[in-house]
Amino acid sequence: MIHLITSSDEETRELGAALAPLARVGDLLLVSGDLGAGKTVFAQGFARGLGVTEPVTSPTFTLVRTYPATIPLIHADLYRLERMQEVIDLGLNELLDHSAVALIEWGDVAAATFTSDYLLVRISLDPEAESTRLFQLGLVGPSWSARKVAMGRALAPWVVAS
Numbered sequence: 536m537i538h539l540i541t542s543s544d545e546e547t548r549e550l551g552a553a554l555a556p557l558a559r560v561g562d563l564l565l566v567s568g569d570l571g572a573g574k575t576v577f578a579q580g581f582a583r584g585l586g587v588t589e590p591v592t593s594p595t596f597t598l599v600r601t602y603p604a605t606i607p608l609i610h611a612d613l614y615r616l617e618r619m620q621e622v623i624d625l626g627l628n629e630l631l632d633h634s635a636v637a638l639i640e641w642g643d644v645a646a647a648t649f650t651s652d653y654l655l656v657r658i659s660l661d662p663e664a665e666s667t668r669l670f671q672l673g674l675v676g677p678s679w680s681a682r683k684v685a686m687g688r689a690l691a692p693w694v695v696a697s
């Protein structure tokens with residue numbers, strides 16, 4: 536588990552962007568945290584780091600969007616649980632197998648539905664500081680565990696413990 540802190544939404548975008556160079560085709564990021572925690576802000580930064588040029592918006596109403604980039608980004612939001620089946624119907628697993636990296640907001644609830652290899656990004660608010668966000672990164676499975684050192688290095692500006 537890697538623990539990080541950011542102090543503004545732009546810092547959270549920078550953190551997301553710094554993580555992107557570690558991403559590979561077929562990767563899955565499950566992002567959890569309360570409403571307004573910063574899941575979409577983090578996704579915007581990650582997308583920026585992948586080279587996505589389109590603006591990344593909350594997928595709350597669109598369910599799933601794909602953004603072209605060197606590695607395309609699939610961005611989904613499973614806030615409503617019934618969407619899990621919709622995502623499965625959309626063939627997310629097949630998409631992942633081929634050519635993209637997927638970032639799923641509220642995806643932790645569906646973790647078991649996906650692969651056994653994923654990066655869990657848990658974002659928490661700080662009750663004492665409005666613009667502070669605490670991040671816990673869980674590297675689940677061999678492909679992510681193998682990237683722990685590289686990740687600690689890439690995210691060094693925000694690491695508080697690992």
Ligand SMILES: Nc1ncnc2c1ncn2[C@@H]1O[C@H](COP(=O)(O)OP(=O)(O)OP(=O)(O)O)[C@@H](O)[C@H]1O
Pocket residue numbers: 541542543544545546547568569570571572573574575576577593595640665666667668
């Ligand atoms: N350090 C920070 N990191 C990220 N966002 C921050 C930070 N400080 C303040 N914010 C604000 O918190 C809000 C995060 O909103 P965002 O839409 O990313 O949340 P979310 O987790 O995706 O919520 P939802 O569950 O509704 O999808 C934004 O208004 C952003 O400006």
Ligand SMILES: [Mg+2]
Pocket residue numbers: 574575576593594640
């Ligand atoms: Mg969101």
